[in-house]
Amino acid sequence: MFKKCILVVLLLSIVVGYMAVAPKAEAKGAYPEQAVTVIVPYSAGGASDVAARLIAEFWKKYTGQEMAIVNVVGAEGAVGARQVKGARPDGYTVLWYHQAILGNLYLGVADLKWTDFVPACVVTKTSRVTATRPDMPWKNLKDAIEDAKAHPNKYVYGTGAGGIAYLEYAAVEAAAPKAFRVVPNEGGDAQRIVALLGKHVDLIPVGLVSLVSYIKTNEIKVLAVHDNERDKFIPNVPCSAELGYPDLVFPMTNTFFFPPKTPESVVSSFNAIMKKIIDDPEFKQKLADMVYAVPFFKTGDELVKFWQGQEVTYKKLAEYVVNKK
């Protein structure tokens, strides 16, 4: 009898435990009649994930339905993206992804194109920046590049392995060929920050959101925002375009992508709800506080034009990288 009790308790605890993580079952109806699953191709707690969870919170407020976040991690987002590409085009599975898809494509990490999906809308924008330690003499990126040109191989640039950080390095390399020693690091922002603080590298490309606490304590200073305009969260830092590096423009704009062949009607109802969320002042405030991001809303032709523009930038720099090898 006792053994049976243990067995029942064990089984129950397993079922209850795993129910909390199991994705919801699907049904049919008018949009959105049930929970929408958002595939976030990065780990929980990262900038993409936090923004997605914030949107999910407001999605529920406006639709009454759940938005379930599933983190499918791997290969700079390619694993999760591939999963959505093969998903049923019923509007209940959607991908939350950004320019890494272009980086992956042109650097040969994955063969997914953004045109493989039905893009719904761009929603948020966060900046990427070049950062250094406060003990370095430079005021902005131009100082650093000129200094490096004058003293080749003196400074170390800590780039990424593939991915966007590698293309950012390509833009710097194009402006100052062979001026920096280059140390690649695959571990993303956290590892590059460790290398910078430990004085193993002098200059890193990094997402602004990863730097927030270091900027406040003055442990890291920002040399340039990789964009055509300054970032309102760090208004004193020049943007790369005004410093004369128009190729170093890498805003991270998270976009919702539906699986191929998702009907137009579903996409437009989805966009209509997103528009409401974007216009919610509480959402804007939380977005700024939590991920240093601003709403950046584009749909339809505008969206396509934006991504085509990004495509050109990425392709150009990736070709530069590949030819250099």
Add this chain to the structure above:
Amino acid sequence: MEALIGTFQVGMSILFQPLNFVIMVLGILWGIIFGAIPGLTATMGVALAIPITYSLRPETALILLSSIFVGAISGGFVSAGLINMPGTPSSIATTFDAYPMSKRGETARAFALSLASSFLGGIVAVFLMIIATYGLVQIALKFGPFEYFALGLLAFAGCMGMMEGGLIKNAVGIIIGLLLASIGADMLTGVGRLTFGIPDLIAGIDILPLLVGMFGISEVLVAIEQRTQNVVPLEARKTKMGIKVFMEAIKTILFEQPINFIRSMLIGFIIGVFPAVGGATSCVVSYGFAKSSSKHPEKFGTGIPDGIIASEVANNATVPGALVPLLSLGIPGDATTAMMIGGFMIHGLFPGPLLFRDTPELVYTIFAAQFVGTIVMVIMGILLMGFFIKVLSIKSYYLFPIITICMVIGAYGLYSRVLDIWLMLVSGVMGYLFRKINLPIVPIITAFVLGPIIERGLRQGLAYSGGSMMPLFTRPICVILLIGAVFLFLLGMYVNTRVAAKLQPGKAQEQ
């Protein structure tokens, strides 16, 4: 000092929030059950809990994982004493004396000694852990590429020398592990390696499916083949351990065997700190030292307290030790802490030099959970001893199907990838075959975990120095680590040849 104050103020206040405390108690219970049942290890206990931590807050998740670790390493003595099977590999040396003592009818005493040793070893090591982690964090940023490379070499040297299996088999294991680790995108260029045209393999193999397969699925396969059933001796089933017996055991350890206690604790802790060498090694090494420095070595293996104390103090001191490199450098101290990295990652946390800076309260909470968890473990051990003995007699035809289902869900649950389930099953079959040819699995896992660290260290270091290996011999931390590697290798050889040879006859008799 700052770290100690932080632990007891910030860490405790988070730990004693109602939900966190309940989770910790459940974690300990879960851990002891996994520890008590042979074939289920601390690593499995942590692995299967990781998907559940998705829905928890980061600090609650890490409280759960670290208390499972504490519980499981302690729980191993139950089966060690009752059926002469180590409940986890960390209790191998506990069987040598706990079983003979229990067979004599002194089961309660054997358990009390094990529990008291676990308690004292664990609790003192927590303080060492806090001091060591804090100290390492101060210099952690000085660890550049070459230092990480040297640290990896040190771990491999320790692994080659220390693990059971002998030099050649350990080396083969390390090579297999390195090959498995190199599957996926090249870390510095993003080009796919050894992906065999499977698109999702570009992301590499995750530690969870590999480890759960190699240890868990292979265990199930072995159980199917052998059809064995744990039989707990009738008279031992009624074992009751009162508080009085327990206090006597504490007295024995502190007043009769203080030197044995301190030595075992230090051995356990230090072996825990060394990357990738865990409790299974520390208990055997500690037992070996206790025996060779004893005035009556011939009594070892006949059921004397000295042996139980040496083994159980050491393996529990290993737990806090293994957390030191994880929390300060981001390098796992053993297989279980390698698993815990997954628990950090799914919450967007990266164990390493920045963890202490960015989220000190989280680190303090883990410290506090180790401290309070050790105390809770003892209380549960005393109160629920009868229950744990019953758990041990669960029929394997109930247990293993449930565990297998959990393993499949756990593999899928980490990153929601179906491929991970297949990887786990394939690793399971591989693990089973390795067992058949007596190839130790631990070096494979060690190399798999450290492979990326060592590769990144070397390649970044060479990019940094312009192709010169000289910094490896001129940077002070590198030199210390390399000397440590040689020392660890020689120590391992000594332990394996001398001490293990002394252990062998006794071991053979028991089997």
